[in-house]
Amino acid sequence: MQWEVVIGFETHAQLSTQSKIFSGASTRFGAEPNTQASPVDLALPGVLPVLNKGAVERAIQFGVAVGATVAPRSIFARKNYFYPDLPKGYQISQYEIPVVQGGTLSFLLEKDGKTEMKTIRLTRAHLEEDAGKSLHEDYHGMTGIDLNRAGTPLLEIVTEPDMRSAAEAVAYAKALHSLVVWLGICDGNMQEGSFRCDANVSVRPMGQKEYGTRCEIKNLNSFRFLEEAINFEVRRQIELIEDGGTVVQETRLYDPDRKETRSMRSKEEAADYRYFPDPDLPPLVIAQEWIERVKASMPELPGAMRERFVKDYGLPEYDAAVLTQSKAMAAYFEGVVVKAGKEQAKPAANWLMGDVSSTLNREGVDIADSPVKAEQLAVLLQRIADGTISNKIAKEVFAGMWEAPSDKPTLADDIIEAKGLKQISDSGALEKIVDEVLAANAKSVEEYRAGKEKAFNAIIGQAMKATRGKANPAQLTDLLKKKLAG
Numbered sequence: 020m021q022w023e024v025v026i027g028f029e030t031h032a033q034l035s036t037q038s039k040i041f042s043g044a045s046t047r048f049g050a051e052p053n054t055q056a057s058p059v060d061l062a063l064p065g066v067l068p069v070l071n072k073g074a075v076e077r078a079i080q081f082g083v084a085v086g087a088t089v090a091p092r093s094i095f096a097r098k099n100y101f102y103p104d105l106p107k108g109y110q111i112s113q114y115e116i117p118v119v120q121g122g123t124l125s126f127l128l129e130k131d132g133k134t135e136m137k138t139i140r141l142t143r144a145h146l147e148e149d150a151g152k153s154l155h156e157d158y159h160g161m162t163g164i165d166l167n168r169a170g171t172p173l174l175e176i177v178t179e180p181d182m183r184s185a186a187e188a189v190a191y192a193k194a195l196h197s198l199v200v201w202l203g204i205c206d207g208n209m210q211e212g213s214f215r216c217d218a219n220v221s222v223r224p225m226g227q228k229e230y231g232t233r234c235e236i237k238n239l240n241s242f243r244f245l246e247e248a249i250n251f252e253v254r255r256q257i258e259l260i261e262d263g264g265t266v267v268q269e270t271r272l273y274d275p276d277r278k279e280t281r282s283m284r285s286k287e288e289a290a291d292y293r294y295f296p297d298p299d300l301p302p303l304v305i306a307q308e309w310i311e312r313v314k315a316s317m318p319e320l321p322g323a324m325r326e327r328f329v330k331d332y333g334l335p336e337y338d339a340a341v342l343t344q345s346k347a348m349a350a351y352f353e354g355v356v357v358k359a360g361k362e363q364a365k366p367a368a369n370w371l372m373g374d375v376s377s378t379l380n381r382e383g384v385d386i387a388d389s390p391v392k393a394e395q396l397a398v399l400l401q402r403i404a405d406g407t408i409s410n411k412i413a414k415e416v417f418a419g420m421w422e423a424p425s426d427k428p429t430l431a432d433d434i435i436e437a438k439g440l441k442q443i444s445d446s447g448a449l450e451k452i453v454d455e456v457l458a459a460n461a462k463s464v465e466e467y468r469a470g471k472e473k474a475f476n477a478i479i480g481q482a483m484k485a486t487r488g489k490a491n492p493a494q495l496t497d498l499l500k501k502k503l504a505g
């Protein structure tokens with residue numbers, strides 16, 4: 020039997036406001052427990068929530084960015100449940116009428132060696148407050164409650180069940196993460212819990228219309244865990260059904276050490292939460308002018324930038340998508356092109372996706388902090404283009420620029436000069452070297468002339484070695500061919 024995987028996402032993005040969604044307490048991460056919990060967050064009697072305008076502004080920014088409807092009027096609701104880290108006994112959320120409705124998120128997906136555009140429909144995004152945190156670790160043998168996080172503003176972004184594999188789910192999560200960080204509405208720090216994904220997973224026989232019963236895997240806070248958890252869950256459900264069992268709708272947790280999901284609780288139905296409009300908060304009314312103001316102040320979005328890179332610089336779709344994965348990467352790329360010229364766009368893309376990215380990854384450095392600045396890379400590309408150095412030598416020059424002390428940024432030209440890396444394009448000099456190499460490799464020459472094409476590689480290798488990689492490769496090939504033919 021062939022199975023189809025169906026996945027829908029609920030993502031909690033912590034909004035980057037200074038203060039909480041309904042109180043003036045700070046949202047800063049890492050403070051001493053309970054030092055950032057105001058009477059509102061503690062649910063002391065007689066307090067009233069006051070909505071943070073900055074949180075609403077960020078929700079509008081998100082709505083505009085995904086082409087959603089920003090509701091002119093939305094409602095805050097109480098979601099009732101009992102838990103020690105929820106002092107009010109309810110969470111303020113939005114239920115029937117959320118602030119952001121609909122919208123889509125598109126991203127490039129690599130599938131069977133090809134790249135294709137995938138679009139996921141968003142159901143909604145609503146504003147809500149976070150709960151506190153239980154501290155089970157080593158607290159005098161007891162569990163402590165830290166309410167610093169209680170009341171932190173969240174945007175919960177819900178998709179339709181549009182994803183069909185773990186790989187698609189990861190690509191969606193990465194695209195969403197990059198969008199909220201791009202907009203500056205969320206810091207995206209997954210270790211600190213600023214971006215948490217719940218994956219709803221089900222399977223159905225290929226071709227069946229109805230969805231299967233789903234399980235929700237909660238609080239996945241790394242892309243790797245997300246992929247592992249979904250893959251495990253898919254296998255578990257298929258095995259369960261094939262063995263004659265049925266999937267029970269429930270909430271599960273992923274254990275990264277054992278690489279498996281485990282049942283946490285049976286799934287609550289909406290009715291269990293006894294949702295009702297919060298009488299302490301008036302409806303959230305958003306004037307059209309506010310939405311227009313947000314639209315006007317919007318930065319260029321990754322999707323638009325990706326299309327512009329293809330159109331203006333002639334980049335392949337794939338390159339444009341990779342370069343627009345982060346604002347800093349895109350800015351770096353454009354910095355190089357502005358300095359080196361449009362005809363260097365493709366080489367710039369190659370360098371950024373190749374040597375630059377691998378060096379950044381290896382050294383654990385963010386592109387914004389790269390010791391080699393965009394202007395420096397631009398000069399390097401120009402030196403390759405004008406034939407001063409070969410691509411191979413350029414790697415050595417790049418490494419030299421990377422290692423230069425930060426207070427003394429070095430230009431490619433300085434390194435080429437200091438290390439004598441200039442390409443040998445002087446035909447007289449090159450001819451002399453070629454003659455020497457041919458004389459010293461008589462055996463290979465003989466083999467080549469006898470028809471063994473491969474021997475040419477050995478000869479050119481020797482010639483490159485003799486010039487310490489500095490020979491102009493095209494010129495060297497021409498010269499060798501001419502001499503060998505003669």
Ligand code: ADP
Pocket residue numbers: 025026027028029177178179180181219220221230231232233289
């Ligand atoms: P609830 O309110 O109980 O959490 P929703 O209808 O809001 O349920 O759906 C929550 C998430 O689960 C959404 O992202 C939705 O796309 C997804 N989902 C719903 N049904 C399925 C299914 N059968 N398989 C996979 N995902 C599903």
Ligand code: MG
Pocket residue numbers: 029
């Ligand atoms: Mg839900």
